[in-house]
Amino acid sequence: MRRELHAVSVLATGSFLPNDPVPNDRIDDILGPLDQAPPRVQTFVENVGTRMRDASGIEFRHFAVAPETRRLTHDNASMAAEAARRALETAGRRPSDVDLLIISSPTPDATTPPTSALLQERLGIERCAEMEIHSNCSGVGKGVQVAFDALRVGRYKTALVTYVQISSAYLRSSYFSQARMNKTQAALRYILADGAGAILLEAADLDHDVPHEVIGTHIESVGGNEPPAMTAGGGITALMENGYPGVMIEQGSHHLDQDFSAVNRYAGPRLLDGMRRMLKDVDIDPFKVDHFVGSIPTRQLYDSNFERFSEFFGGRPDCLKFRARNTGYCGGASILLHFDEMVRGGELKPGQICVLHSVESSKWMTGGFVVRW
Secondary structure, eight states, X not given: OOOOOOEEEEEEEEEEOOSSOEEGGGHHHHHOOOTTSOHHHHHHIIIIIHHHXXXXXXXXXXXXXXXXXXXXXXXXXHHHHHHXXXXXXXXXXXXXXXXXXXXXXXSOSSSSXXXXXXXXXXXXXXXXXXXXXXXXXXXXXXXXHHHHHHHHTTSOSEEEEEXXXXXXXXXXXXXXXXXXXXXXXXXXXXXXXXXXXXXXXEEEOTTSOOTTEEEEEEEEEOOTTSOOSEEEOOSHHHHHHHSSHHHHHHHXXXXXXXOHHHHXXXXXXXXXXXXXXXXXXXXXXXXXXSEEEEOOOOHHHHHHHHHHHHHHTTSOGGGBOOOOTTTOBOTXXXXXXXXXXXXXXXXXXXXXXXXXXXXXTTTTEXXXXXXXX
């Protein structure tokens, strides 16, 4: 059956940050000491770690960790449900109105059942299409593109897209085989944070003016011939190599690791390239864009790349802001957190164009979408 194309409108946004805000000087208290790590790592934490915290531009972040026990207080499904409920309440919609439910995160709550079905249960949705997308920072763009395409062709009427990042699960002292740690693994404790975001989308009639219209989406992977810049073991490959989980833990191959030199070289340019290609696809002049929201984890990375971004959008300093000061960097959730903050704070004005885009360093992927408010 041939379906007519629809426009896609943003009905509402939502976000969730777990527990009380954590100031910089309490990060190690919340995540636990690295007192069994090699001396070079402990020296790094005491000296470089302090400088990283102070220079990051981030004053507060959130962790899904109980300060007293250092046990996790939330899983992906519970955090996504909080963000989703806020979006639904803002739109005046019920969970049963959702036809398509999408969640993206770096790690599922369980190998099976999928986290999307667990989120469906938490929201009390008896029947819907659901999908889980395994991705890090580019996961929002992927989820929105799937929903956008499905709504455009009329397959579904209402889609709820969520993204969750619980970095603290991998950053707590109890998670590490501390004797196997390196400095970059310790450094991630001063960069990453936890958060969830949601966006509620609806198919609309093309014959009428569409408020808050999603103009287009864009995802791509450009690292097919490059080594990963972010890694974490624990999957099938680790079991192939080690035989059983105990060996993986002993060797520390489950640790979350980052190639910081690659991030410093490539993150900014590739985020910009992704935005440039997305705007070319939807035929929008970057000089006509009012807001750019990107995956920018620290003030240093923002400052070191601002000049090339400024040239792209015509030297208007307010078009791209560093927005992680009070949230920390929540990976893929960050652009939805900041979008929700902009919507609720009235920063987005009718008719303005907002570009949201993330770069993922794991194998250098980017993804995002464009909204005319």
